[in-house]
Amino acid sequence: MTEVKFIGRGGHGAVVAAQILAKAFFLRGFYPQCYSLFGGERRGAPVKSFLRVDSEKILLKCEIKRADHLIVMAKDLILEEPIMNHVKQGGIVLINSDEPLELKENVNLAYVDAQKIASECGLGNIINTAMLGAYARINQDLPMEFLEKAVREYVPAKVEENLAALRRAYNETRSP
């Protein structure tokens, strides 16, 4: 089983990101389970969303504490709390960052300028599809075609713009 945790702020699209990713894994033939936690439904407030993926039915009805993969949509959120509270030792951390990053923790780091990509694709601050494109780059279990199908189903508007952000982020994801 793989556990994925998204941390972001209201307006980034973290809740829908987990749902799109769940759908993509579902289309790939996996059993997904996803949920979200809100501090209060408002823009700018910290939002966490979660996804479990397995090849069989998932029985865990409890919280994900430290995930295998951590997707950070707002860089400042990992300044507030140690990153190892969110991710396992040796896990993957993907961060939305406009500059190259290095972390001293024992994680596999990747970063992408999702804000710039989303903005240039006409999506403003909604960076979820860009983050998912970057995620497909670091998790080779999920071919892009499944994410593209899921985006078409879940994104309420600007479908082509979201697909462009997904593909561009896939290509622009970097590791230190």
Place this chain on the structure above:
Amino acid sequence: MVELLSGNYAIAEAVRLCDVDFIAAYPITPQTPIYEKISEMVSDGKIRGQMMRAESEHSAMAACISASLTGVRVFTASSSQGIAFMHEMLHFASGNRVPIVMGCVNRVVSSPWAFGSDQTDTLSQRDTGWLQLYCENGQEALDTVIMAYRVAETVFLPVMVIIDGFYTSHFIEPVDIPEKENVDRYLPPKNLPNRFDHRNPAFLQNVVDAFYYSEFKKRQFEDTLRAKDVIVEADRIFGDTFGRSYGIVEAVHLDDAEIGIVTSGAITSCARLSVRNLREKGIKAGLLKIKLFRPFPYEEVVRYLSHLKKVVVIDRNVSVGKGGIFCDELKASMCNLENRPQIYGFIGGLCGEDLPPELIEKITLYVLREEKPPEMPIWIHGTNF
């Protein structure tokens, strides 16, 4: 067709499949997505029935009772404070023998104000005469709403179909949505008596004397006990039709067990993993999931648990000053047996406090080490097992 659905949306899908004619409800977290989805389905023409956005839960239930008396199929949903506010009308519903189905999403009852799951909202309605079915996940909730109409319209009693707030209501998982034609075949034809002519409205609640009151209550009581067999039958035929059935209780590995864990609702899923893990360590643990709470399945409880040495009951609810409510019912079911297991009551997972499989395993190991159960419950919160 299998789709990714939250437990709330699974319940809304069931309402669509059951061709419900009338829905009256008021939104409250965490039930609101049921209300929103049904509203959307009515607006899109996917549900042909009418939706009444009531000004309160009390009014919603009053409207449901009146509508049901005209012979139409009725649904409502609520949580927490909303269910508490309905309380008076819940007695009217069961006393009037209306086959209403209500989706209940467990949430703490204030104060303090909070949003997580706590079964005390529905368990506080224990004595209102409603049948109560506690579901483990979204799939079971969808299936149980469909079964509930078959049961309600057979025995003329209202039914609560209950899920945990958040863990079931908001977790999105694959859910199989049955074919509508099969649901049509499974449900009884809509042929409910019209007991209320809205063109000639009249007061229906006659004042009765002690003889008639006792007569009414006795019959309601006996019919509620008989409802158990109807539920068992509805579940069996559901299994034949759709390939899924749940039972009124479910026993897992209890035959050769030395210790049994008793759960209801979403906690059951984690407990299944605990039993598997304990067995891998050589500990003969078993599980009893209690789905039906009213009428209480005391015969089944005795059948599956009475041979054990020790039973662990985990309650995500609390009757303050007494204990976990499922635990109390369980003890009462066994009090006249000559040989009965030691029963250890635990209160945990209140407000959705995390209750992972490892913790349930630790509790079980703790009970195996103990000699005698305490009279009062053990609080999982703040205890180091």
